[in-house]
């Protein structure tokens with residue numbers, strides 16, 4: 412695999428040389444692009460000697476960025492499939508340039524021309540990291556689906572202690588490999604449920620919840636990108652349908668149950684990301700209920716537990732559930748995994764600012780049938796979706812190996 416290693420001008424630039432080696436150990440061909448200030452920290456010759464490839468520096472040599480890019484496209488393989496752009500260290504300046512689409516030197520120009528996955532390993536002084544400008548830039552870049560690795564916390568070169576140190580090179584190299592969109596779900600049918608359900612009270616009112624469907628839709632998009640046939644059973648949401656995904660629109664828990672069961676046979680992986688209502692109104696009023704001075708009591712009956720029903724007849728299909736919690740995340744996720752016979756439960760704290768319901772980002776804990784738990788750090792829902800599938804596929808291999 413060809414990787415473009417973009418090196419920014421920070422003290423951590425020397426670690427980028429180790430990253431080049433870590434990538435080469437993973438059978439990557441490394442093409443280095445350095446900003447002008449990066450060359451103040453490390454000589455281009457270091458990377459040229461390590462990688463055996465010509466290094467592109469940040470200078471345009473008096474030519475326009477477009478002319479440099481045009482003449483170099485072949486060399487750095489910008490447009491080639493399955494390539495990754497990894498920027499380490501990603502300085503505050505580079506993050507700002509990427510966010511705003513500046514193309515005033517080679518690396519930021521390359522960023523704009525690059526269509527593949529992008530991995531960023533930020534490194535900077537803690538105050539620069541904490542600054543609202545940097546944090547806003549990071550949010551934009553994460554929303555574009557770029558994978559962030561680090562920064563770690565610790566002693567910084569500037570003498571302070573806090574977040575800002577570039578992540579370990581092995582972690583960055585692993586993220587580069589994970590970012591390549593392998594077609595590892597081709598031949599599979601992935602059945603996903605997403606969004607809330609609506610339980611009618613009368614013809615104009617219903618009981619529902621705050622689920623936006625974003626996580627389930629991100630999972631559908633990720634599965635389709637990895638080559639799966641995707642059937643998305645969706646409660647009422649306001650989201651565009653991801654390309655290539657078949658949608659079955661439903662409203663109530665009962666309708667969702669029937670749609671899921673109807674598509675179960677063909678599915679090899681089932682992801683129950685929907686926030687299903689636990690109760691429905693016992694008798695839906697045929698006409699609009701009229702207001703009176705008296706107290707109104709609604710009788711509610713439990714809805715079918717779709718995840719548990721699928722768990723009871725899933726065979727060797729991989730079943731992934733969700734647990735939306737406000738406390739005791741891991742214990743509750745584990746309990747749901749066991750009682751509903753899921754292979755993995757994605758635990759989601761839904762009372763934190765910026766993640767969970769309605770948010771564009773998420774931060775989840777995976778509880779696996781194998782006994783492991785994995786923490787997925789805050790990232791765009793698209794990125795989290797890919798990481799969920801990475802773990803799910805690994806889990807399935809481990810479970811099959813055991814049999």
Ligand code: CTP
Pocket residue numbers: 664683684685686687688689714715716717718719731732733734735736747
């Ligand atoms: N689920 C389901 N059918 C239901 C309720 C939940 O299939 N009637 C699924 C959800 O899609 C999710 C998992 O079960 O994958 C857990 O949902 P959650 O709402 O977190 O838990 P509940 O089972 O409803 O338990 P509790 O209300 O005690 O948290």
